[in-house]
Amino acid sequence: MSAFIINGGRPLFGTVTAQGSKNSAVAVLIASIITDGVSEIYDVPDILDVRVCLELLGCLGIKTEFSNGKVTLDTGGVKKTELPHECINKMRASSYLIGAELARFGECTLPDSGGCNFGSRPVNYHINAMRSLGAICNGDRLVCNKLTGNTVRLPYPSVGATVNTIIAASKADGMTIIENTAREPHIEDLAKYLNSCGAEISGAGTACVIIKGNKKLHGGSIKLCPDMIETGTYLIYGLMTHGRVTVKDTAPYQLSSLFDVFDRMGISTEVQKDTVTVYAKNPRSTDITTSPYPGFPTDLQPQISALLGMSDGISHINETVFAQRFGYTRSLSPFGFSCNIENSVLKIKGAQYKKACSRATDLRGGAAVIGTALSAKGESVIENVQLVMRGYSDIVEKLTALGAEIVYKYE
Ligand code: EPU
Numbered sequence: 001m002s003a004f005i006i007n008g009g010r011p012l013f014g015t016v017t018a019q020g021s022k023n024s025a026v027a028v029l030i031a032s033i034i035t036d037g038v039s040e041i042y043d044v045p046d047i048l049d050v051r052v053c054l055e056l057l058g059c060l061g062i063k064t065e066f067s068n069g070k071v072t073l074d075t076g077g078v079k080k081t082e083l084p085h086e087c088i089n090k091m092r093a094s095s096y097l098i099g100a101e102l103a104r105f106g107e108c109t110l111p112d113s114g115g116c117n118f119g120s121r122p123v124n125y126h127i128n129a130m131r132s133l134g135a136i137c138n139g140d141r142l143v144c145n146k147l148t149g150n151t152v153r154l155p156y157p158s159v160g161a162t163v164n165t166i167i168a169a170s171k172a173d174g175m176t177i178i179e180n181t182a183r184e185p186h187i188e189d190l191a192k193y194l195n196s197c198g199a200e201i202s203g204a205g206t207a208c209v210i211i212k213g214n215k216k217l218h219g220g221s222i223k224l225c226p227d228m229i230e231t232g233t234y235l236i237y238g239l240m241t242h243g244r245v246t247v248k249d250t251a252p253y254q255l256s257s258l259f260d261v262f263d264r265m266g267i268s269t270e271v272q273k274d275t276v277t278v279y280a281k282n283p284r285s286t287d288i289t290t291s292p293y294p295g296f297p298t299d300l301q302p303q304i305s306a307l308l309g310m311s312d313g314i315s316h317i318n319e320t321v322f323a324q325r326f327g328y329t330r331s332l333s334p335f336g337f338s339c340n341i342e343n344s345v346l347k348i349k350g351a352q353y354k355k356a357c358s359r360a361t362d363l364r365g366g367a368a369v370i371g372t373a374l375s376a377k378g379e380s381v382i383e384n385v386q387l388v389m390r391g392y393s394d395i396v397e398k399l400t401a402l403g404a405e406i407v408y409k410y411e
Helices: 022-034 048-059 092-105 124-132 159-170 185-196 228-240 252-264 298-308 329-335 363-375 385-390 395-401
Strands: 002-008 013-017 038-042 063-067 070-074 107-109 136-138 141-143 151-153 175-179 200-202 208-212 221-223 244-248 268-272 275-279 287-289 314-318 338-342 345-349 357-359 378-383 405-410
Touching: 002 363, 002 385, 013 395, 022 038, 022 048, 022 070, 022 092, 022 159, 022 185, 048 063, 048 070, 048 092, 048 385, 092 107, 092 124, 092 159, 124 136, 124 151, 124 159, 159 175, 159 185, 159 208, 185 200, 185 221, 228 244, 228 252, 228 275, 228 298, 228 363, 252 268, 252 275, 252 298, 298 314, 298 329, 298 345, 298 363, 329 338, 329 357, 329 363, 357 363, 363 378, 363 385, 363 395, 395 405
Parallel strands: 013 244, 038 221, 151 175, 287 314, 357 378
Antiparallel strands: 002 378, 002 405, 038 070, 063 070, 107 141, 136 141, 175 208, 200 208, 244 275, 268 275, 314 345, 338 345
16 A cells, blocks of 8 residues: 655745756657667656656667666667567556557557546547558557558547557657647657657647657657646645645746646746746636647646645536546545536636545546645645656645645555
């Protein structure tokens, strides 16, 4: 059992340094499979999903070293191997093995990738994109003699399908145009890394990415962008405890959709080049719709719901990315969180939180439970927190430095 014991009701004050982006790290690490040589990746967060990626690379014969936020990897000994199931189904990013293994070895077994449970998380867009590049689907395997560039129009700006198509197209013969791509900052990081390895990718961060493929890729390097979801989470923790939290070394432009919501809630947001500070007396209720970047991120939906659950009045959250991403609300109920779910809309009624025992149901839902426990007076216990450690580095140390009373218990 892993648990946090939180003595809540203490306002958080101070400055926290943003970690490097989780979703950039996992995409770049898996993409390294298609390169030949030594790569250096900076600002890698020390989180469980990164550790799982390093284990997977190790199984494929890639040597890795991780210290002080820097991963050095050498793909010299890369070899095709059956990867351990228990590793693959720990995180969604295992689905990037589709593009990486297909481009590297000409075949892949469709991974039963894990990650947070928001109902079904299919990979049909990924598979169809690989087919457009010439792969053939044989049961749970994809194979190809060679990949050939093509125009691929994604039915939805899926992050995973965009990552996989960029990786595979980088080694395909000729030019690939991917339309309706995801525009998240981690897509830009992936392209920056592969370009540093000799790829020719343009347009990353827009809705159309163009790749001149079949390049010999050597090792490369990248400093990952800051993690916008971690930044947003700490800002929300400051607000939930009636404190004043600053996040530094972050990229405020990535969070303009969150700042629009803060504005509607009457929250003061001070933004400088790479620093954000927020504070408020009594945040107001509001309505939010999640959507792909640059819209309001689904990965901040649970945390903002927990904050709205303390405001006066009624709020609505329309979740358009993962219609079933409200499972975490069950873990907020013991604190007094009051809501109704109708289809993809969560209706939240403001209430006063009280201490409780609960458990994390998924990564961001767990982050929301932590915020709720930080705001409720008295001792709360949150179990299953290894799910939160999939995405937040040094969370106990960071919260303690802001003045929280939090203890990690592992048995
Ligand atoms: N979808 C399909 N078919 C597909 C792919 C996606 O129907 O082949 C649907 C999904 O079911 C979902 C929507 O498209 O309804 C969006 O899924 P997307 O592919 O964009 O998400 P993902 O790649 O599985 C990544 C992040 C998630 C984040 C989403 C949305 C990583 C490793 N994961 O997942 O991050 O919520 O994009 O922004 O980058 C998290 O960090 O907590 C997390 C869950």
